[in-house]
């Protein structure tokens with residue numbers, strides 16, 4: 157196996173025996189083959205000029221396949237094998253229907269068993285591209301497209317789609333098979349990935365807010381109540397809605413975990429009396445926090461940490477693109493409905509959660525809410541009460557070096573405000589950082605995809621202050637990344653013209669030295685240093 161798609165990749169160069177994430181060699185190889193099959197579909201779509209409007213089922217399965225391969229989403233070899241068979245069936249039917257005459261291997265290879273899949277996978281993974289820079293750019297595009305697919309999948313669950321995004325997904329994946337493209341062509345495609353990333357986040361924002369209302373300032377309880385309860389993790393709001401509907405009046409409470417915290421900010425979910433609060437912290441702390449939660453846990457997306465304790469594993473359920481061997485997977489029916497009754501029944505037999513924290517946190521500062529406060533924010537900037545904003549969105553992770561973000565947030569001057577989104581927030585959202593004239597010093601817009609809100613807020617400020625360039629604003633970007641959704645957020649920011657983004661805790665292992673140089677020279681991308689040095693750098697920039 158060879159995988160270097162996430163921030164925790166072994167030695168920052170690549171996992172080669174077993175993923176640091178817990179992904180086995182078999183799962184890694186099957187994921188490589190699934191991606192290769194999806195590239196084959198893309199090749200056929202592009203070469204035959206197939207209209208994406210005519211292949212809805214294929215669009216959806218391609219998006220799902222990409223999502224399955226995101227870090228910490230699916231560890232279930234059997235489920236991935238089923239998806240490979242499914243996708244190859246769709247590929248072959250498409251080739252026939254569209255009259256594909258080409259002979260690209262990705263579009264034509266056949267496999268007949270798990271064994272033959274694994275043999276094939278060995279020659280089609282990341283290292284199949286020999287040139288280090290071409291490999292780096294191809295993978296950068298693929299990871300961006302994977303992140304985008306996750307957001308598109310959530311929007312699709314809410315009935316919203318965008319054909320331009322599907323068409324680009326095929327274009328981008330087919331391009332990664334094309335040996336005649338130059339490095340410059342691939343750089344251009346990387347930026348286009350960012351452009352479509354903005355579209356994907358806008359689509360999801362529209363899907364979420366049109367169904368659940370605009371996020372608003374909300375105080376979320378982080379302690380526990382006395383009832384038995386279910387913990388829901390991940391990013392999918394339709395799963396959230398269905399779980400709240402089905403637990404209503406059952407005496408079973410629902411708590412959010414990790415990236416589901418922002419569900420509390422949506423008006424539509426506030427009517428549920430059993431929507432009890434948020435339990436725990438960022439994904440990697442689940443190893444201990446799931447033990448003390450006591451009740452069942454539902455994963456709607458990444459990030460799963462392979463459970464070692466069989467008692468905990470017996471309480472974990474997966475749905476959507478996620479999967480873990482031995483954990484029950486809940487499938488939607490044709491209309492998208494899911495039956496969570498087994499989880500609810502299990503919850504009733506288990507104890508209520510052990511309290512691990514008490515108090516509250518405040519969030520809900522997505523674009524609409526911040527625009528409602530615009531006058532106050534603008535006055536604070538004009539009066540000098542707010543000197544600078546720090547966008548500290550992105551992911552959290554296990555590495556000790558991420559303590560940097562807690563220390564950085566803590567040491568920021570009191571006249572600065574942090575704009576955040578994604579699970580990166582757990583590094584500082586429970587610090588007592590106070591407020592500036594009633595504006596909290598940590599403004600949480602929501603999930604990683606709600607980084608879109610942070611971009612809208614920046615564009616709004618640019619307009620209010622009548623600036624020509626987004627980079628003239630008093631906003632610094634100190635972003636933490638872990639998996640591929642952060643890659644698409646980064647590419648989206650680059651597309652919007654944001655310069656001098658600091659990225660940490662490490663520069664992605666999949667970026668070759670030459671590609672890093674391009675990013676440094678063109679966009680001023682930088683890594684992180686010590687907190688004190690970086691603070692001085694940012695405050696004097």
Ligand code: SF4
Pocket residue numbers: 159160161162163164165166170171174175176177178179184227228
């Ligand atoms: Fe390694 Fe990350 Fe790939 Fe897992 S997802 S195998 S930790 S690079």
Ligand code: SF3
Pocket residue numbers: 228391414415439458459550551552578579580603604605638639641642
């Ligand atoms: Fe976190 Fe996995 Fe990326 Fe949506 S839950 S941000 S890491």
